[in-house]
């Protein structure tokens with residue numbers, strides 16, 4: 001029940017970023033991925049998502065069609081409101097009311113949810129992107145610095161939301177804050 005990376009090598013323009021990296025990620029659990037800036041965490045996430053191919057090595061135990069992700073940039077449609085941004089990824093059986101309930105759970109108001117995303121703050125956009133990833137039935141979620149721009153209270157609310165909607169799922173969170181490992185009851189992988 002693990003995702004196993006074996007001897008992964010990834011080079012950009014002859015600059016090695018990942019050099020014979022081997023690690024395993026427990027399925028159905030939360031793992032925090034930490035490491036200094038530029039050490040290759042986002043590269044590793046992109047390899048797991050199948051957006052990049054390793055130069056060498058293998059990844060086993062992974063179904064790339066079952067992964068939802070929040071990237072460092074939110075990748076929302078700025079001219080659409082939050083509900084529409086999320087409805088795009090949902091089956092028709094998920095109602096607008098259900099989407100609104102999720103947005104309220106992460107601290108947005110109904111008025112916020114009806115505004116074009118371009119009129120929301122960075123922290124609000126982050127939460128919309130998070131709901132969009134967690135509302136899907138995907139079995140694996142990758143979150144690249146999901147708490148960026150959130151104050152302590154909002155972060156607590158978001159952590160409760162993440163825990164509620166990722167039970168039994170494989171969750172990989174890239175973070176720079178060691179405190180998150182305890183807050184999320186996570187395993188730690190340091191690159």
Ligand SMILES: Nc1ncnc2c1ncn2[C@@H]1O[C@H](COP(=O)(O)OP(=O)(O)OP(=O)(O)O)[C@@H](O)[C@H]1O
Nearest residue numbers: 012013017035036037038039040041042043044072
């Ligand atoms: N598309 C690319 N082309 C060339 N170099 C890249 C590319 N993407 C990343 N790099 C380089 O690879 C290294 C690792 O980048 P990556 O984004 O994976 O690091 P990271 O650990 O996620 O960093 P951070 O914590 O700052 O987000 C960096 O030196 C970066 O400049």
